[in-house]
Amino acid sequence: MNIDTTGIEYIVKKVMDQIDYAEETGAPVVDGKDGVFQTMDAAIEAAAVAQKEYMKKPLALRRQMIAAMREIMLKKENVETICAMVVEESGMGNYEHKLAKHRLATTGTPGVEDLLTEAWAGDDGCTLLELSPFGVIGAITPTTNPNETIVNNSIGMLAAGNAVVFSPHPKALKTSFLCIKLLNEAIVSVGGPRNLIVTCANPTIEAANEMMVHPKIRMLVATGGPGVVKAVLSSGKKAIGAGAGNPPALVDETADIEKAAKDIIDGCSFDNNLPCIAEKEVVVVDQVADYLIFNMKKNGAYEITDKKAIDALADLVCPEGRLSRDFVGKSAKHIAAAAGLDVPEDTRVLICETSKDHLLAVEELMMPILPIVRVANVDEGIDVAVELEHGNRHTAIMHSKNVDKLTEMAKRIQTTIFVKNGPSYAGIGFGGEGYPTFTIAGPTGEGLTSAKSFARRRRCVLVGGFDIK
Ligand code: NAD
Incomplete structure (x- = not known):
């Protein structure tokens, strides 16, 4: 059968076939192939839809997703490709040492186990202090550890129930896109939502600024020099700043x-x-x-x-x-x-x-x-x-x-x-x-960040019950 591939119906069908609809809102999810969207706004919107989906899923899925993320990032061919690519693309660093850094971030970053519940129980009942997601986090990553920061931030932020929109350094774009693609593949392979880890195709400083003011970004995390830390701290949003050192x-x-x-x-x-x-x-x-x-x-x-x-x-x-x-x-x-x-x-x-x-x-x-x-x-x-x-x-x-x-x-x-x-x-x-991190937050005091740093402390109070002492 001959199909007219120039006809408008065919083109519309082709486009529609590529569009998914969010279960809850019915809104189209723009198809950011491999987590990369044409615009920062589209990336953030897709991450917001994905995070809502994620909130409905059990913790068991979070654990599976994180295990799959570690597994894909530890595959020999992936580790070697990523580390060779980052040395070539950024023109910096030592390949053998990059392998060690990448493996450290992948194996050592704490997962869901980092979220410990605190509780008080007594005559007035039982109160829990729970660690709850912020929602969508905007994360800015450096040239010096681009892949390690993406792996480390992704594991920690997703373990805490968030989605993350990355604004990677332009000198490490290819490497960052590859990491984001692989992490998405891992998540989807165990039944997790698509687009929990996204970025945009052209992450300029302007795009980073757009991210900082976007109403659907609930937390900002900047890993880099003094300029970017100052920028997120001036955003008026909850921000974690991991800035320069001179040890x-x-x-x-x-x-x-x-x-x-x-x-x-x-x-x-x-x-x-x-x-x-x-x-x-x-x-x-x-x-x-x-x-x-x-x-x-x-x-x-x-x-x-x-x-x-x-x-x-x-x-x-x-x-x-x-x-x-x-x-x-x-x-x-x-x-x-x-x-x-x-x-x-x-x-x-x-x-x-x-x-x-x-x-x-x-x-x-x-x-x-x-x-x-x-x-x-x-x-x-x-x-x-x-x-x-x-x-x-x-x-x-x-x-x-x-x-x-x-x-x-x-x-x-x-x-x-x-x-x-x-x-x-x-x-x-x-x-x-102690566990590793690639986002060391001195200025804002979270220290060696991990899942609990990317969570809100929420008090859940049951009055007059559940004290069994
Ligand atoms: P950088 O500050 O040049 O860039 C970091 C990121 O911020 C990049 O993605 C860049 O595009 C973006 N950026 C820079 N200025 C910005 C602005 N005004 N608005 C929005 N985005 C902006 O840093 P770099 O050269 O990639 O990394 C090296 C620096 O980062 C060093 O000072 C190093 O000490 C620091 N660093 C700190 C940590 C930590 O955990 N504390 C970890 C790694 C690197």
Whole structure:
């Protein structure tokens, strides 16, 4: 039979066949293939419909969905494709380390079990404090951990019963679309609603701004630099801000110096220093500074001693005093070559001694350049570390066996994560206890976000019953 594929009836039928109708409202759900919609508004509308559907489903389905999301994101070919793609697309980071970060986010992010009910029972009855969804969350994700943040946010936000609309960084679009597509596939494969995780085809800053003011977005979560955190905090909506850091690693004379040197280089070189928690500068007590540097060199650090070369390096990576994106997340070898330095093949980090006011120490570089600031004693070291952290309250590391000084540093620096005697990444559950997150909310105080951070606390009161004590 010949079908007229140019006739209007055929075209209308074809379009209608692709449109689903929401059970409850009867409104058409625009077909955002693989969770990607042409406009931000369409993405948000579809997520709102999906979230309503989701509210009717049992917790057992949530658990199944999250298990399926983990499974698809751990499939060997998917992990490898995503991590190769993100290195290529963003031009940043280290493939092997990306694999580890991706697996950490996928396996370790808490699910529904994170939502614990509190209860009071007594003569007046029984009251529950329940963790209930916000609805549709708008989440803005960074270039530095695009896939990990999407996986981590999606698991946490959906575990709490929400839908999420992502506004990914333009430099990691392909990777973000792939993650969103795979997560949707996983959800649908176990019978979950479509469009619980969506985005728009062109997520510009304007689209992010549209998302921030959209009436159907009930919560905003921004993971990125100071600009985007400020933007969500100014939105007038409930917002979680996970902003910049500049983590200092303080080493005093009581530390195991050999271990400290290895831990610092391991942490600083991880994914070419992209993680916001990674060691960005070292503050060391003079008495042990030479031995620390000696051991850092044994662990793949290359020391630049010439003052002019240090200043030239600063000019290269921060021309006119502003961080150049050209070197963020690049390898030590790449940066050294651009700076005209001939360094050994196995160089992992470029180290150099600087003053505490040097640009290399003050800026959040996000590349494997590690300035080292010498101090007379641990008290001065704490002062300098606090100054270099800039009040971000993000992450700090200290190597010491002096419990009093460790305690003093923790009280003074007030960071969300304080790692003692280990590499920075131990703070997100990589070789340290505790669950991982890729949205560390210092400014707004949720800390290491998980499902409970994306839930509303609601009190449910039964008067005069259910006390069985
Ligand atoms: P970035 O601030 O350049 O971009 C982050 C996201 O915000 C992107 O999606 C970008 O498109 C968007 N954006 C930026 N300004 C915006 C504005 N005014 N309005 C709306 N959207 C805006 O950050 P980046 O380079 O992708 O990531 C690195 C920064 O993020 C570093 O400062 C790092 O410390 C921080 N970071 C923090 C955490 C954390 O958990 N606290 C995690 C990862 C990265």
